[in-house]
Amino acid sequence: QVQLQESGPGLxxxxxxxxxxxxxxxxxxxxxxxxxxxxxxxTRLEWIGNIYYSGSTTYNPSLxxxxxxxxxxxxxxxxxxxxxxxxxxxxxxxxxxxANPRRPGRFDLWGRGTLVTVSS
Amino acid sequence: EIVLTQSPGxxxxxxxxxxxxxxxxxxxxxxxxxxxxxxxxGQAPRLLIYGASNRAIGIPDRYSGSGSxxxxxxxxxxxxxxxxxxxxxxxYGTSPWTFGQGTKVEIK
Numbered sequence: 001q002v003q004l005q006e007s008g009p010g011l012x013x014x015x016x017x018x019x020x021x022x023x024x025x026x027x028x029x030x031x032x033x034x035x036x037x038x039x040x041x042x043t044r045l046e047w048i049g050n051i052y053y054s055g056s057t058t059y060n061p062s063l064x065x066x067x068x069x070x071x072x073x074x075x076x077x078x079x080x081x082x083x084x085x086x087x088x089x090x091x092x093x094x095x096x097x098x099a100n101p102r103r104p105g106r107f108d109l110w111g112r113g114t115l116v117t118v119s120s
Numbered sequence: 121e122i123v124l125t126q127s128p129g130x131x132x133x134x135x136x137x138x139x140x141x142x143x144x145x146x147x148x149x150x151x152x153x154x155x156x157x158x159x160x161x162g163q164a165p166r167l168l169i170y171g172a173s174n175r176a177i178g179i180p181d182r183y184s185g186s187g188s189x190x191x192x193x194x195x196x197x198x199x200x201x202x203x204x205x206x207x208x209x210x211x212y213g214t215s216p217w218t219f220g221q222g223t224k225v226e227i228k
Contacts, residue, residue, distance in 0.1 A: 094165075108177075
């Protein structure tokens with residue numbers, strides 16, 4: 001049974017870089033695309049970006065200048081870096097699997113999410 | 121980007137009744153690439169419906185989806201107490217993928 005688990009600091013200072021890792025257990029990263037999605041308190045979900053296991057990425061234009069998603073197939077992990085954070089980046093961050101790499105954007109498996117607070 | 125607007129904001133329904141949730145898109149959702157998710161407090165979203173009308177693995181047939189173009193509907197027939205949750209629609213026809221603001225279903 002494939003499971004996803006987010007990890008990383010729960011508190012980040014303004015202007016610094018938020019870094020999270022998603023570990024995939026019970027299955028391989030290969031043959032799928034993997035996404036980061038966030039949910040600020042009390043608001044809707046926002047797709048951040050994704051990465052195919054080969055390394056090709058697509059980002060939400062609203063965050064593209066600050067986002068980097070990378071993959072480490074040897075560790076079965078993929079990661080998110082979001083630079084120059086502000087309080088508006090405070091959110092629960094989820095990693096998720098995209099069910100069909102030929103038609104990305106449908107998320108069939110999610111991590112439990114991790115709350116990241118941006119505050120000094 | 122495509123903006124999704126869900127209605128109503130909150131739905132309060134008795135067990136055994138039918139719940140009808142609406143999702144309207146600001147532009148046509150190509151090829152019916154519209155999904156519905158259920159989210160309970162403190163949990164990650166769970167995929168219910170994809171391709172507007174296809175149930176995901178393990179989803180009971182009480183859940184059904186319909187619609188095309190800009191108007192989509194999630195119907196929960198024979199509501200059960202465990203259906204209490206927030207339901208989100210999401211389009212994945214045009215990048216960036218976007219979500220609606222959610223409909224909260226409360227069980228009376």
